[in-house]
Amino acid sequence: MARIVIVGAGISGLTAALEASASPHEVVLLEGSPQIGGKLRLATIAGHQVDVGAESMLARRPEALELLADLDVEPVHPAAVSASIWTRDALRPMPKGTMLGVPADASDLESLLNPAELERARDERVVEVTGDLSVGDLVESALGPAVVDRLVEPLLGGVYAGHARRLSAAAAAPALLTAARHERPLTEAARSAMANASTSGAPRPVFASLRGGVGSLPKHLVRLLLDRGVTVRTGATARELVRTAGRWQVTVGETRAPEHINADAVILATPARATSRLLSAASPDAANALAEIGYASMGIVTYAFRRTESDVFTGSSGFLVPPIDERRIKASTFSSSKWPWLADTAPDLTFVRVSIGRHHEEADLQKSDAELAAAGMSDLRAALGDVPRPVAAHVQRWGGALPQYAVGHLDRIAGVRAGLTSLPGLEVAGAAYEGVGIPACIGTGRKAAGAVLTHLADR
Ligand SMILES: Cc1cc2nc3c(=O)[nH]c(=O)nc-3n(C[C@H](O)[C@H](O)[C@H](O)COP(=O)(O)OP(=O)(O)OC[C@H]3O[C@@H](n4cnc5c(N)ncnc54)[C@H](O)[C@@H]3O)c2cc1C
Incomplete structure (x- = not known):
């Protein structure tokens, strides 16, 4: 042995x-x-165990679901609620069916782009590439800078806490790079990905977790x-x-x-x-x-609100924030709306979290817990209007959180x-x-x- x-x-x-x-x-x-557990972690907030690290697993790949099956644990899936992008001072519906922010049809971006930006996106250019380049440079050459700034950035920020114009297309957006290498429009790659998804049987949930959270x-x-x-x-x-x-x-x-x-x-x-x-x-x-x-560091602030005062968080899973809008938070997840198991477990409370910090923007994380919690609340109020006082707030710092x-x-x-x-x-x-x-x-x-x-x- x-x-x-x-x-x-x-x-x-x-x-x-x-x-x-x-x-x-x-x-x-x-x-x-x-x-x-590393980046999978629970903390007790207002008497309930809540994810303060990773909170969701991609179910379009088999590995996480296979692991749950090996452990004899039932997967749970997010509620069918929509997400938004908080940009240009308003919450705007997240365009559906984009491939890392690249739409199947540029018109899908009407809610996010101004007329000139939309015109540029419609005038898609086929990009000539040889080696690797950044996702941002690839998409910008094809569809213009606004698509990167308003959509690709917040989506990549959510995954890597990184910057679209630094992250590798070969590693982070291989399907888009392959399309460019074959001199095909990026929107065509997004269209075929969507067509494949819709012809491969009954729609499958994109994300999964388990009762108790990913941290369990x-x-x-x-x-x-x-x-x-x-x-x-x-x-x-x-x-x-x-x-x-x-x-x-x-x-x-x-x-x-x-x-x-x-x-x-x-x-x-x-x-x-x-x-x-x-x-x-x-x-x-x-x-x-x-x-x-390199590694990006970040902080997660999780708030517990009284359910009776939390209508503002219902019907949405949260929103992403493009860095161009210069807010302090980069995303917010309305956890109790997104995960029915959590709403059932803590029926009197609504959990909401915000994330702060991108690669090379660690200054915000030097602040005290109280300052981070206040900064998150201030952005939530700016985005949503009337947000009640939380009954609890928890700050989890993740130094060296995500590889770039x-x-x-x-x-x-x-x-x-x-x-x-x-x-x-x-x-x-x-x-x-x-x-x-x-x-x-x-x-x-x-x-x-x-x-x-x-x-x-x-x-
Ligand atoms: C806040 C946050 C939210 C995220 N959300 C999601 C999400 O929703 N969905 C998703 O899919 N991914 C998410 N991720 C990414 C994902 O969680 C991580 O990439 C993944 O969990 C990393 O797992 P790992 O085992 O590779 O590394 P880690 O989780 O970093 O584990 C490495 C372990 O090694 C230990 N270690 C380090 N050095 C030593 C040593 N010398 N000796 C012994 N032990 C050592 C560390 O203490 C740690 O426990 C998120 C990441 C963060 C930070």
Whole structure:
């Protein structure tokens, strides 16, 4: 029996551990912080457990739903309520069926663009591209800057807390880049994506969660891991990784009292910077490539309002805010309207959250909790008008929240993976690689575990 050590107990490491635990090998999961789950987290607000990290999982990809099925947990889906964009001082309906902000038909953007901007969008140009470029530059060349500023920016801001004119089209909008490479209009790519979605049987929900919230997923995972005999340790920060005679040694604990854990295989499911540090001896090239990946920090303020006073939040799942409008919040989710399970669990309350902070805009996060909560309320009032006083407010700060897939990201990751090919038994997983969303992270965790198990079987 071999020993597999997995470092990092976010969703990527937890999934890798689950996959590895189906083998006869010993599995040890090391988490540096006091709690399991990474960016999946619950907090108690006004007496109820509420998501203060990720709150929704893409259901158009299979991984999250498959994981729920493995855990014997029923998925739940958001209510069919609409979302808006808060721009030009008004809440405007979110155009339906765009592909990352690129509409099937430019006329779908009438609610967001002024007549000149709309005319430019209608006059779509086919973009000539060779290598990678930013999503913003690609869409701007095709449809004009306003489509980027009013729609692509807030949508990408919601996923990456990043900037459309810096994020890689190859990594963040591959279908749009492929269309451009084939000299096809981007709107045509959006049209065919929509046509595919409507001909592939009954409409399926786009997003999913579980009763108790996405933040309750780690608890279900840990329960199963412990049942399967996996050792799960918190407060165990991996500080060093070295190769020793064909095996690996992971060092945890304080420098004065280090603990060395031997392993036949290791999966690093940590954010890029931590992974870079751990790889510095074994693979300096991979470590350097990972060190180039920037991270956006952000804060989530969650408010609880009395349900009887919360009509203003009904019938909508919330809104996104383009950076061009220079507000402090970048989005608001009306959680109790979006998730019926939450409304049922806390019938007297309405939970609403706002997110603050994009890449390189960390100054807002220097403010105190009270100031952040007040800033969020001030924007909610500006957007919605009469908003009652909350009965509770909770601030969750996420330093190093989301990796930025800058132009050239795919080459950078190919470099990381190439650097690891000469190190059998060592794999990486996590949000830094092939997608920041939970399903993509699950995918990397499974892939890493599969590679490690194949390596151990081949020895
Ligand atoms: C506020 C917020 C909202 C989000 N909303 C959504 C959403 O609604 N839907 C969605 O799909 N995605 C969302 N995301 C993105 C998604 O949640 C993350 O990309 C994903 O959860 C990352 O998982 P991970 O396991 O790769 O990394 P992490 O969750 O970062 O886990 C890594 C773990 O490694 C640990 N660690 C780090 N260094 C060490 C070390 N040296 N030794 C031991 N342990 C270490 C960390 O403590 C952490 O627990 C959101 C992200 C944030 C921040």
